Amino acid sequence: MSAQRFGDADYDGPLLEVEDLTTYFETGRGLVRAVDHVSLTLERGQTLGVVGESGSGKTVLSRSIMNLLPRHGVERSGSVRFEGHDILSHSAKEMRPFWGAQMSMIFQDPMTSLNPVMKIGKQITEAIREHLDVTKDYANDLAEALLGSVRIPEPHQRMNEYPHQLSGGMRQRICIAVALACGPKLLFADEPTTALDVTVQAQVLDLIAKQQSERFMAMVLVTHDLGVVAGRADEIAVMYAGRVVERAPTTVLFSDMKMPYSEALLASIPKIDEHSHTRLATIPGRPPDLVNPPPGCKFAPRCPYVQEKCVDEEPPVRPGVEPGHEFRCWFPVGTPEGKEALERNQREGRIPQAAVSAAAPS
């Protein structure tokens, strides 16, 4: 499958350009600002890692880009350009040629994202027959080849089996096969390995990476685990409270982390080379309520660097030293002002408010 088949031969800009995208949900309590003014670009064949805690808006972001949200009760604004076409206001009917064929998604839970009463073969050929003008036999052969390429043993037999006959890792491979069936140019992988064991996680991530390079496909890898994206993404966007709070090429992010939230997220992972019973660094409290987010920096109530300015004034997007590095912080990690802020807080015994009210329910 050539990447150019549906291609706009003349278009040589970025594959995906998201500008100032907002996605608000109307609820009884008010507007939930799930995605708040997010901008990003993705070139062909590149991988963008989107990292954040639950409730940071990372899943809504990918669904909003793919236009997979309910029609009602959702407010979206900004622009999403896929190969130069603005698809933000497309209807479901207008999106159909894009879904599966141009962009597709692998979901978190392989147990529930397959149809339990449809044979595996049919779940794959369904998309192929929808988008490609091929015969049934050809679609079947293609599906079987796909199963082989995602390393499902005995693909011919598996075509006639149902999802419950396979293990979780095998089911996630089927989901990958379904997502890749029509040769999309952009793949969203939303926590593709969270439900899987470490060994299976490594197998599945390797498989996605291999398919990605063979197909020259771009990918948005959404996860809460910085460990998963560190070795696999070209660029990382850290999300917090619906915003991208830091964005940088992967190596730059790890060598020159500026946002206190990114630093805290990395510090809270238990490391395999630390001695046992090492006390883990934690982020006190919880992400803010997205109906009434704090007025200043959204991370201020939990931030060890917090100063009065952070509470009052939201920091703008600031460029880092390296190209492509941006962050939203008044007192960035590793800068003289950041160091001073941290020292002042330590000296004055000031701890973020959220640390005190960690126990308050939502």
Add this chain to the structure above:
Amino acid sequence: MAGSGTVHLREGDALLRAEHLVVEFPLGHSGERVHAVSDVSLDILEGETLGLVGESGCGKTTAGRAIMQLPPPVSGSVTFDGVELTALHGEALRRQRPRLQMIFQDPISSLNPRRRIRDIVREGLDIWGLGDRSARDAKVDEVLEAVGIDPSNGQRRPHEFSGGQCQRISIARAVVTDPKLIICDEPVSALDVSVQAQILNLLEDMKRRYGLTVVFIAHDLAVVKNVSDRVLVMYLGKICEVGGPDDLYERPAHPYTAALLAAIPVPDPEVRPNSEKVLGGEVPSPIHPPSGCRFRSRCPKAQPKCVTDEPEVRLFAPNHYVACHYPLEEGEELDFARVGIGATMDAPPDEDGTSS
């Protein structure tokens, strides 16, 4: 028997000593059985944390539940604080329950959504009639405070709390009856990394504060290393390796442990994941486990002896035991291109007989 043996058990007074645990589940009326735990022995000293690790289906949860007698093991013995639990039934067994508590994986579904969290935490005290009314109230306040939940929120119901807070409530419920042993079954797998760190730290604090002994079941090796004093690696109902966390991670002797360690994603972009260093295949069916060493169908070091003879747990280094005929040498690299004996590329041979 492969992966069986008791040499890793320690002399002297262990708080809990489980010997030759076997748990099997019948498969309908076919006469076949799921061999969930096959001859596993373990011991835990007072105040210790034992980490049980392995992939899904390795029997770690079943082993934990067999200790709790939920359900009792098919054979084997469980001695807890001098009492043989497998010999107890009915009321006598029930009397032991407050001293053994469990914390489950999914914090939200393990709390009754219709009850107030105060009542959830208090229930154990009410059942056992521990103390008078005001003493119970004071105890509930104390444990809620200890786990970082404001007791004034006790009238709320579980849905008003986040996953991490629900796990704190589960911990409060577990410690309220002053248990000696707590079995934590994947307590942080459903949580975000930031919340996971809070809960792991909290467990350490609670352990110290209430003098707990903990069995910590998890599939994440980094998490297990952080909390454990001793780690037991399981595969398909058998023990692979037992040792102190620092030794075991520094110098894994069992190829399976080494493979698990190699699969952990490292939060460092300089360490590129290497697809050649990933263990292939999946855990075979526990209905027809491979003969000999159960890991041989995926083991890069498998030899003919591994098909015929089951390795016993034996001493590898001081306080470090392994059940393998060919343990890894110092600095030896596994050749992951080799896929074991009796394995096709991805399907263990035993799976075909059962799934088709």
